Amino acid sequence: MTFEKVAKIIAEARDLDISEIKMDTSFEDMELDSLDVIEVVMAIEEAFGINIDTEGDLRTVEDLVKLVDNLK
């Protein structure tokens, strides 16, 4: 499932506890700033072989999961 994979990538990319990453967790909840979000987006792009250009609109894990599902 996309969510599990996305959560794992986020946790690994920014050294976070994966159990705290839920579908509705926001980047703000994770204390990730805009630079951290870009690192996450780049890792996601590489893992799924996609190109994301709407990174500015991303707020939550769910936003990212939906985007990945649309672009895959």
Next chain:
Amino acid sequence: MNTIICSMLGIKYPIIQGGMAWVANASLAGSVSNAGGLGIIAAANAPVDFVREEIRKTREITNRPFGVNIMLMSPFVDDIARLVIEEKVKILTTGAGLPSKYMKDWIEAGIKVVPVVPSCGIAKKMERSGASAVIAEGGEAGGHIGELSTMALVPQVCDAVDIPVIAAGGIGDGRGLAAALMLGAAGVQMGTRFLVAKECTIHQTYKDKIVAAKDIDTMTTGKRLGHPVRALKTPFTRAFLKNENDCFKTLEELEAFGAGALRKAVMEGDERAGCFMAGQSCGLVKKEQTAKEIIEEVIDQAKITLGGVEKWVR
């Protein structure tokens, strides 16, 4: 002095004048371009008609290349993104965000896009989206800033991307240009130094304050808002910091306190309500000079510096 940036952008010297909101208008940009650097008009939060007018005025002042800086937080950013294509602007820099969603259209229109980047990740992302070069800006700079210092950021960005890197933040003279080249950059962008250019039309009080300012005279505010700003220490910035540290003040109140403050400094020289954005290099800025004098002095000093490190090294 010729680097890859000169041939890429069609300029004589590898010096870019930073796109500074409300400061970088046709007068400044046109003069810098005439002097062999790259002049940049700042689109800031300004509406389309204002920016179109500045582009046309710049073309009356110079027939050399110039660019437009797009401030991605502007409420008019979509319109400005189209305007620069209509007006056949050749070079764009971007600040305060990521231009990803506009890149395709700009590049198709033949525009060279040079985003300001605060990290290697963003630099790589911009390279992938087709940027011609990136400006790696350190937190010494004036205006909205990132966390890393120029010294640490520039060589890391140079390693991260294969496109040319321009260094910005804290560069105020030829030694800074020489150092930037040593770090792997192909040129520099300067903001603070150009604030006191004779052709820069900001309020005289602003210029006087920059000339008077010493090394320790800037501070950063706005960290709590997520977009820190470096500006001169004034009653305004001190009051802002006090509000910022007051946990009963909401983010909305803080934003409202800061809104329009740069414009008040630029237009009115208002010391109570104006925000005099400036970088740490303000201590290197000693006098008002023409854009041409600034550029030639920086280039001459860089050449001397590159010819042999002064003073301490034997």
